[in-house]
Amino acid sequence: xxxxxxxxxxxxxxxxxxxxxxxxxxxxxxxxxxxxxxxxxxxxxxxxxxxxxxxxxxxxxxxxxxxxxxxxxxxxxxxxxxxxxxxxxxxxxxxxxxxxxxxxxxxxxxxxxxxxxxxxxxxxxxxxxxxxxxxxxxxxxxxxxxxxxxxxxxxxxxxxxxxxxxxxxxxxxxxxxxxxxxxxxxxxxxxxxxxxxxxxxxxxxxxxxxxxxxxxxxxxxxxxxxxxxxxxxxxxxxxxxxxxxxxxxxxxxxxxxxxxxxxxxxxxxxxxxxxxxxxxxxxxxxxxxxxxxxxxxxxxxxxxxxxxxxxxxxxxxxxxxxxxxxxxxxx
Amino acid sequence: xxxxxxxxxxxxxxxxxxxxxxxxxxxxxxxxxxxxxxxxxxxxxxxxxxxxxxxxxxxxxxxxxxxxxxxxxxxxxxxxxxxxxxxxxxxxxxxxxxxxxxxxxxxxxxxxxxxxxxxxxxxxxxxxxxxxxxxxxxxxxxxxxxxxxxxxxxxxxxxxxxxxxxxxxxxxxxxxxxxxxxxxxxxxxxxxxxxxxxxxxxxxxxxxxxxxxxxxxxxxxxxxxxxxxxxxxxxxxxxxxxxxxxxxxxxxxxxxxxxxxxxxxxxxxxxxxxxxxxxxxxxxxxxxxxxxxxxxxxxxxxxxxxxxxxxxxxxxxxxxxxxxxxxxxxx
DNA sequence: AGCGATTTTGCACCCGGGTGCAAGATGTTT
DNA sequence: AAACATCTTGCACCCGGGTGCAAAATCGCT
Numbered sequence: 001x002x003x004x005x006x007x008x009x010x011x012x013x014x015x016x017x018x019x020x021x022x023x024x025x026x027x028x029x030x031x032x033x034x035x036x037x038x039x040x041x042x043x044x045x046x047x048x049x050x051x052x053x054x055x056x057x058x059x060x061x062x063x064x065x066x067x068x069x070x071x072x073x074x075x076x077x078x079x080x081x082x083x084x085x086x087x088x089x090x091x092x093x094x095x096x097x098x099x100x101x102x103x104x105x106x107x108x109x110x111x112x113x114x115x116x117x118x119x120x121x122x123x124x125x126x127x128x129x130x131x132x133x134x135x136x137x138x139x140x141x142x143x144x145x146x147x148x149x150x151x152x153x154x155x156x157x158x159x160x161x162x163x164x165x166x167x168x169x170x171x172x173x174x175x176x177x178x179x180x181x182x183x184x185x186x187x188x189x190x191x192x193x194x195x196x197x198x199x200x201x202x203x204x205x206x207x208x209x210x211x212x213x214x215x216x217x218x219x220x221x222x223x224x225x226x227x228x229x230x231x232x233x234x235x236x237x238x239x240x241x242x243x244x245x246x247x248x249x250x251x252x253x254x255x256x257x258x259x260x261x262x263x264x265x266x267x268x269x270x271x272x273x274x275x276x277x278x279x280x281x282x283x284x285x286x287x288x289x290x291x292x293x294x295x296x297x298x299x300x301x302x303x304x305x306x307x308x309x310x311x312x313x314x315x316x317x318x319x320x321x322x323x324x325x326x327x328x329x330x331x
Numbered sequence: 332x333x334x335x336x337x338x339x340x341x342x343x344x345x346x347x348x349x350x351x352x353x354x355x356x357x358x359x360x361x362x363x364x365x366x367x368x369x370x371x372x373x374x375x376x377x378x379x380x381x382x383x384x385x386x387x388x389x390x391x392x393x394x395x396x397x398x399x400x401x402x403x404x405x406x407x408x409x410x411x412x413x414x415x416x417x418x419x420x421x422x423x424x425x426x427x428x429x430x431x432x433x434x435x436x437x438x439x440x441x442x443x444x445x446x447x448x449x450x451x452x453x454x455x456x457x458x459x460x461x462x463x464x465x466x467x468x469x470x471x472x473x474x475x476x477x478x479x480x481x482x483x484x485x486x487x488x489x490x491x492x493x494x495x496x497x498x499x500x501x502x503x504x505x506x507x508x509x510x511x512x513x514x515x516x517x518x519x520x521x522x523x524x525x526x527x528x529x530x531x532x533x534x535x536x537x538x539x540x541x542x543x544x545x546x547x548x549x550x551x552x553x554x555x556x557x558x559x560x561x562x563x564x565x566x567x568x569x570x571x572x573x574x575x576x577x578x579x580x581x582x583x584x585x586x587x588x589x590x591x592x593x594x595x596x597x598x599x600x601x602x603x604x605x606x607x608x609x610x611x612x613x614x615x616x617x618x619x620x621x622x623x624x625x626x627x628x629x630x631x632x633x634x635x636x637x638x639x640x641x642x643x644x645x646x647x648x649x650x651x652x653x654x655x656x657x658x659x660x661x662x
Numbered sequence: 663a664g665c666g667a668t669t670t671t672g673c674a675c676c677c678g679g680g681t682g683c684a685a686g687a688t689g690t691t692t
Numbered sequence: 693a694a695a696c697a698t699c700t701t702g703c704a705c706c707c708g709g710g711t712g713c714a715a716a717a718t719c720g721c722t
Contacts, residue, residue: 004448004472006708017672022709030670032718047470052446053393054708057384058677067428072413075406082403085430094443097398097428099416112425115383117335139378141335224618256618264619287555287587288595289620337678348702353679361700385678389707 005046013042025050056117063093065310066113066143070100070126073223074253076280076297080124080149083303091311093119106132110142118143120310125149127192133157144316148306149297151193152318160306162297163320164198170325171277171295172205175246178331180275184215184244186230186254188222195250198279202248215244219254227257235266245274246331252278252285252294259290259330275331281324291329298323336377344373356381387448394424396641397444397474401431401457404554405584407611407628411455411480414634422642424450437463441473449474451641456480458523464488475647479637480628482524483649491637493628494651495529501656502608502626503536506577509662511606515546515575517561517585519553526581529610533579546575550585558588566597576605577662583609583616583625590621590661606662612655622660629654 008018016035023029024039042048056062065088069077085095096118098109106128113121121143133145133154145157152159175183185202187195203214217234219226227249235243247262249255255278262268262276270276278285281296298321305321308314338352345352347366354360355370373379387393396419400408416426427449429440437459444452452474464476464485476488483490506514516533518526534545548565550557558580566574578593580586586609593599593607601607609616612627629652636652639645 004445004708008708018709019673019711020671023671026710032670035670047468047472049442049446051388051448051708053384053388053448054677055710056677057382057388057679057708058710060677062384064427072409075409078403078406078409081412081428082430085428086432086434089430089435094447095428096395097412097416097426099413099420101417103417104420111380114335115380116425117382117384141378224615256615260618260620283555284587284615287591289591335678339678349679350681350703351701354701357680363700366700382678385707386680387707388678388709389680391707 004051005043005048007048007050010039010042010046010048013046014038022050060117062117062119064096064116064118065093066096066098066109066116066118066121067124068098068100068106068109068113068121068126068128069124070106070128071222072099073221074125074251075282075284076251077124079283079299080303083300084122084124084148084307087303087307088310091307093307093310100126100128107135107137110138114142121145122306122310123147123150123152127189130154144310146306146309146316149302151197153193158309158316159318160302160309161194161318161320162295162302162323164194165201165320166322167279167295167325168198168201169205171248172202172209174293174325174327175248175275175277175331176206176209178275180246180331181211182213182215182243182245183211184217184234184247186217186219186227186247186249186258188219188226188250188254198250217247219257222251222253224253224257224260227254228261229257231258231261232265235262235268240268240273243274246271246277247274248277248279250279252280252282252292254278255292255294255330256282256285256290259292271329271331277331281326286328288329293328293331294326296324296326335382336374336379338379338381341370341373341377341379344377345369353381391448393448393450395427395447395449396424397427397429397440397447397449397452398455399429399431399437399440399444399452399457399459400455401437401459402553403430404552405456405582406613406615407582408455410614410630411634414631415453415455415479415638418634418638419641422638424638424641431457431459438466438468441469445473452476453637453641454478454481454483458520461485475641477637477640477647480633482528484524489640489647490649491633491640492525492649492651493626493633493654495525496532496651497653498610498626498656499529499532500536502579503533503540505624505656505658506579506606506608506662507537507540509606511577511662512542513544513546513574513576514542515548515565515578517548517550517558517578517580517589519550519557519581519585529581548578550588553582553584555584555588555591558585559592560588562589562592563596566593566599571599571604574605577602577608578605579608579610581610583611583613583623585609586623586625586661587613587616587621590623602660602662608662612657617659619660624659624662625657627655627657 007021011018011021023031147159219230259276278294281294285292309316339349342349342352478490550561590607609625612625616623640647
């Protein structure tokens with residue numbers, strides 16, 4: 001059982017050598033129609049298909065791409081994974097999904113991917129530190145790496161990101177126009193460059209409008225509970241008249257957690273007392289219960305670009321794409 | 332660039348043959364400490380690690396498992412993917428994530444996985460038809476297959492599922508006890524066996540309690556919009572006094588969609604006028620805005636079992652695990 | 663028919679590592 | 693020191709397919 005036919009066997013069945021069989025499966029190779037027909041017939045009978053492993057060994061191309069994910073708690077990962085696998089498959093590639101966690105760190109994952117000779121490595125919004133890549137175990141021969149939906153300052157590792165500068169300008173413009181003047185910003189894991197960048201632009205655009213002070217609130221992780229917990233802590237220690245009038249959260253999950261806590265535990269209404277803004281346009285944010293104003297990352301375009309880079313159709317250079325402000329009832 | 336050191340090269344650097352190098356990397360092989368030390372030193376210097384592709388070619392074991400997913404719209408996939416990748420990795424395996432869609436069907440995916448010589452194929456809650464497996468292109472030599480979070484009637488293809496019989500009995504008991512007597516059931520893609528089974532048990536348990544009539548509502552797909560749309564259609568054509576008093580939805584996404592439409596468009600209150608029940612215990616259902624009563628699938632246990640089957644630690648035989656009723660404010 | 667041009671096919675040897683066996687090295691016993 | 697047991701190492705050949713080249717077959721033309 002579990003015995004695959006080989007080119008040699010097909011050749012014997014069709015009365016040709018194994019090399020001719022291999023040619024029959026190589027588009028554009030020189031072969032007679034007659035021979036090809038016989039071979040295909042025999043191949044079908046024997047249920048033959050080329051062994052991709054063996055092929056990869058000699059061609060040095062595996063058509064496999066490692067996708068590293070370390071934040072499955074973020075539901076935004078799902079649409080990214082969906083688009084990414086779809087596009088990769090359309091390009092003849094397949095994704096090896098690698099879960100980075102406490103038992104399997106980035107260096108492990110990179111070495112593993114390298115050992116499996118993947119054609120490329122995509123870091124999907126992972127929170128890895130740039131120093132990770134300087135690990136001495138990581139030789140110079142690693143497969144090319146790309147970062148998706150997160151910044152990369154690393155030399156030679158291009159990224160495709162949603163332009164947080166444009167995004168936050170749009171958001172701040174919108175909030176200013178709506179009359180909000182006392183902004184707060186909730187970060188998740190604040191040490192990450194993406195977080196810092198968003199925070200930075202948020203503050204910068206408010207400053208340009210004459211608002212100097214930003215209230216900082218930080219959640220432990222990117223989860224609904226943590227968003228709620230940090231909002232709770234803030235509201236507890238701040239009297240109603242001192243509170244922010246709009247709370248920008250680093251992503252939709254934090255925003256939903258915060259919004260729910262604000263409403264249900266403090267009787268504060270959204271957006272009348274405090275407006276809430278998220279980031280990502282997570283599907284459920286659109287539901288009437290939330291009506292979350294947010295900023296949509298151009299997921300499909302981002303994925304298209306990264307796949308073009310991976311397949312070499314496009315030069316590997318960091319690209320920022322503008323997203324789209326989605327205004328709903330929370331502001 | 333992108334040149335990996337080979338065992339032969341390491342051997343030359345360490346003054347031994349390539350076979351000795353290979354042994355140095357094979358646990359339990361016979362080799363002197365001295366030789367091993369020299370080899371490891373040379374290996375580190377040359378940044379050598381065994382080429383897993385080449386190894387797989389001769390051992391016929393790839394340590395790769397294909398995971399087929401065709402329903403990325405269901406957020407429940409994310410925790411399953413997370414646990415699954417984590418467990419597989421802990422067992423030394425890696426997941427190839429294959430997206431089944433209009434451009435890449437099940438047969439394609441299976442053939443692709445086979446060509447890549449994966450050790451096993453896991454169908455993650457996919458809506459494939461049993462006939463798919465009878466496709467003539469699928470030979471008898473396919474890798475072993477397992478179904479996760481969905482039923483399998485297929486001979487030789489074991490499944491790990493959440494026991495819908497126990498689950499629905501718990502749900503119906505709970506609803507009956509709360510005093511509901513006019514139940515409705517909302518299915519997604521109703522042709523699927525999982526859906527039919529849940530529907531069947533739901534009706535059966537009500538019958539045992541003397542309630543014969545179940546109102547059937549069906550949504551096109553498993554999405555919030557479709558759940559909302561089918562609830563809308565139902566409420567439109569049914570006068571308040573004729574309506575169900577509890578609506579059981581096949582999963583949480585449908586339930587949330589239905590609940591939101593019921594509340595916001597018809598001013599019907601949940602649970603006073605109509606109670607709503609979901610299935611899966613999707614994380615956001617816990618938020619105060621929804622407070623969705625639901626049934627939690629034992630995700631981690633299910634994944635543990637399927638990984639044990641994949642690794643051969645457990646016999647491949649369909650297993651049903653009981654889940655856990657989670658009562659919240661929607662009932 | 664005969665010659666050269668072109669296409670098709672077979673072959674030796676490669677990709678990087680794994681296996682079983684036998685030769686070589688080391689160690690133990692008398 | 694010889695004889696034997698044991699451990700370590702090298703080797704031939706395997707896994708399944710890919711490459712470049714040369715032999716063989718086919719084609720076109722005079």
